[in-house]
Amino acid sequence: MAPIVIIGAGMAAYSVARELRKLDKTVPLLVIAGDAAGAYSKPMLSNAIAMGKGAHQLVSHSAEQMAAQLGATVLTHTHASAIDPAARSVTTSQGSFQYSELVLALGAAPIRLPIEGDGAAEVLSVNHLDDYAELRRRLDKIGRAAHVAIIGAGLIGCEFADDLLAGGHEVTLVDPNAVPLAALAAPSLSKGLAKAWQGKRVNLKLGTTVLSASKSGEQVQLVLASGELLTADLVLSAVGLRPSITLAQAAGLETRRGIVIDAHGRTSAAGIFALGDCAEYTTASGSAVMPYVAPLLAAARAIASTLAGSPMPIELNNDAVIVKTPSYKLALAPPPVGMAGTWIDEHDSERTISRFVDATGTVRGFGLSAHTLALRQKLLAEM
Numbered sequence: 001m002a003p004i005v006i007i008g009a010g011m012a013a014y015s016v017a018r019e020l021r022k023l024d025k026t027v028p029l030l031v032i033a034g035d036a037a038g039a040y041s042k043p044m045l046s047n048a049i050a051m052g053k054g055a056h057q058l059v060s061h062s063a064e065q066m067a068a069q070l071g072a073t074v075l076t077h078t079h080a081s082a083i084d085p086a087a088r089s090v091t092t093s094q095g096s097f098q099y100s101e102l103v104l105a106l107g108a109a110p111i112r113l114p115i116e117g118d119g120a121a122e123v124l125s126v127n128h129l130d131d132y133a134e135l136r137r138r139l140d141k142i143g144r145a146a147h148v149a150i151i152g153a154g155l156i157g158c159e160f161a162d163d164l165l166a167g168g169h170e171v172t173l174v175d176p177n178a179v180p181l182a183a184l185a186a187p188s189l190s191k192g193l194a195k196a197w198q199g200k201r202v203n204l205k206l207g208t209t210v211l212s213a214s215k216s217g218e219q220v221q222l223v224l225a226s227g228e229l230l231t232a233d234l235v236l237s238a239v240g241l242r243p244s245i246t247l248a249q250a251a252g253l254e255t256r257r258g259i260v261i262d263a264h265g266r267t268s269a270a271g272i273f274a275l276g277d278c279a280e281y282t283t284a285s286g287s288a289v290m291p292y293v294a295p296l297l298a299a300a301r302a303i304a305s306t307l308a309g310s311p312m313p314i315e316l317n318n319d320a321v322i323v324k325t326p327s328y329k330l331a332l333a334p335p336p337v338g339m340a341g342t343w344i345d346e347h348d349s350e351r352t353i354s355r356f357v358d359a360t361g362t363v364r365g366f367g368l369s370a371h372t373l374a375l376r377q378k379l380l381a382e383m
Helices: 011-023 042-046 063-070 129-142 155-166 187-197 246-250 293-307 373-382
Strands: 004-007 029-032 059-061 073-075 080-084 089-092 095-098 101-104 108-110 147-151 170-175 202-206 210-216 219-224 229-232 234-237 241-243 272-274 279-283 286-289 321-323 330-333 342-347 352-357 363-369
Touching (some): 004 011, 011 029, 011 063, 011 293, 029 063, 042 155, 063 073, 080 246, 129 234, 147 155, 155 170, 155 187, 155 202, 155 321, 170 229, 187 330, 187 342, 187 363, 219 234, 279 293
Parallel strands (some): 004 029, 004 101, 101 272, 147 234
Antiparallel strands (some): 080 089, 108 241, 219 229, 321 330, 330 363, 342 352
16 A cells, blocks of 8 residues: 655644544555654744754654654655656655655745845855754854844744844844834834834844845845945844745646645645645635644644545634744734734733724734733634
């Protein structure tokens, strides 16, 4: 019997495998990983510096341990180069493998900005355990409190800024928007985060972009569109992710921004599923890429049930994103992209609560500082 094959070994891949093993202990399972395939929590990448953790300390289980735990074969450092949906086969750097069902957990790649200059190659993105290891290596090489420039003041940029700050470093955030977290948070909450950083070693260069990066000894000098020069020991780019869809496209699967999946996680090709950062989920209002943990776990449960013979739709319940910025604790449930409406703020001595209300008065999103589980659940119930 051909195995169920999972391409990828991140949180999405291992979540499907774990859920499947709860339902079926014996079906053959093959995991194809392009890296060392250690299991780790990707969200920890943006708050591990403050905890003083090295990359190896973030790994909870090795590939060998995961193989034993799952009763699976785990191929490490194996590149998947082609899928043949008709023949139900995957071509890899270790040969071709037949599959009974295939799960694509391919993740996403950091968007690279077209920055000029000989220092552009020094700009680092952290989207993977190996990237984090490189970040720690560079910080250790500097050997002192570093000045880190972060391009992008969205979710990941702000989380890294707060983490580096807590780790004793100085941070400068560069972003074209007027406030941090502009795409996700109510203006009042964005301003609250900026205020929380006042007096700390966080500098905001907003309303501008990076034009070029040049080597300056051991440092990098950035030229901003505002005309300012910024010299940093290290430069991080956190301007977003692009779903990894090349393998799926070459196999003829339907793709838009991500690999298009239906309500059960199925792609346009029979026997092939997708989830996580590479997938474009079907929602009540259309389709969307959802690079968050909650949709990933919901998809893992549904796909595993379907693979085990009991088709289950993905339950994409409303949920809040917990922003890992201890300087100003935030929970955000942003409204659908492009939706017209108004942010309405409610303040008390402890927190700010912002509701996004559409033309009918319906709450379509929210955000709050100093959040609690009870308050998040109350606001989710209003949507």
